[in-house]
Amino acid sequence: MTTELNPLGNHLSYALAAAHRAVTQLLTVRLKKQGIQIEAWRVMECLDAGTKLSMGELAKQALLNPPALSKLVDRMVSDGLVHRQIATADQRQINLLLTNLGRRRMLQVRQDVEEEDRALAEQFDTKDGALLMQLLSQIS
Amino acid sequence: MTTELNPLGNHLSYALAAAHRAVTQLLTVRLKKQGIQIEAWRVMECLDAGTKLSMGELAKQALLNPPALSKLVDRMVSDGLVHRQIATADQRQINLLLTNLGRRRMLQVRQDVEEEDRALAEQFDTKDGALLMQLLSQIS
């Protein structure tokens, strides 16, 4: 039986948008209690990983366009979470660094994200979570 | 081998965001050539389906919060794509209607969306597209 109530239900792009919206909303609510944006958390995780990243690389990994990252970083700097450092090799490049406060905050936030992620994974049968992830990462 | 370059790669929520971003960007570019927003297309598809929808119902189906829908509809009205009609049963409710122009534009845009969706589905082995959709719609 394919009683489709929603005319958009056949579109993969719509299913993706709906799922993304649902997940993002939950996560946003949770992180708002910590006073932080999802994107800011992503930036901090990338920084914590160690390898020095230019703003450009960071933007790609954190899923932001360069201007959006620039502005987010401005805010994070004034919140004392990160600071900019001009790269020595290429003076145009910026290496962003976590402050101690930034690292502490990141560890707190990470708890929440992982808990949320766990709750999400529980909506699937054992293998399906990994399968979904595998399928998603095939995209573009 | 699980050489994870991106520290966020283990998170399902991140994989979802990344996939959503990729798909949305492609679709946005394509629809921009038609001078229309993805959300506006969703609204028009919902309207075309026939059943009269309140703004509230429409917001849910089109994946928008009520204020965002209100403002989008303002724009669509001034573009001549839809018009508001006060519901007879409940005077607080609005039934949105497609204009003739709106219907024509919707049919054009639908072509593009379906082509994009087809291109997306082609990134998967035969069964996997449907499988992905099935998994996505399990969420929340």
Place this chain on the structure above:
DNA sequence: TGAATTTAGTTGACTTGGAAAGCAAATTCA
């Protein structure tokens, strides 16, 4: 009935995001 509450949608102040232009360092090549 009619005062109090709930529901539907919109508005306003503020924040964030995108496109295109801008600036400065690095690189190319004549």
Place this chain on the structure above:
DNA sequence: TGAATTTGCTTTCCAAGTCAACTAAATTCA
């Protein structure tokens, strides 16, 4: 070498989204 081009990041201007407050219609119930 030094003018022209490219690259990395930021800024500006404007479009769009959020949260919270607001208006008005409908419903509840004393």
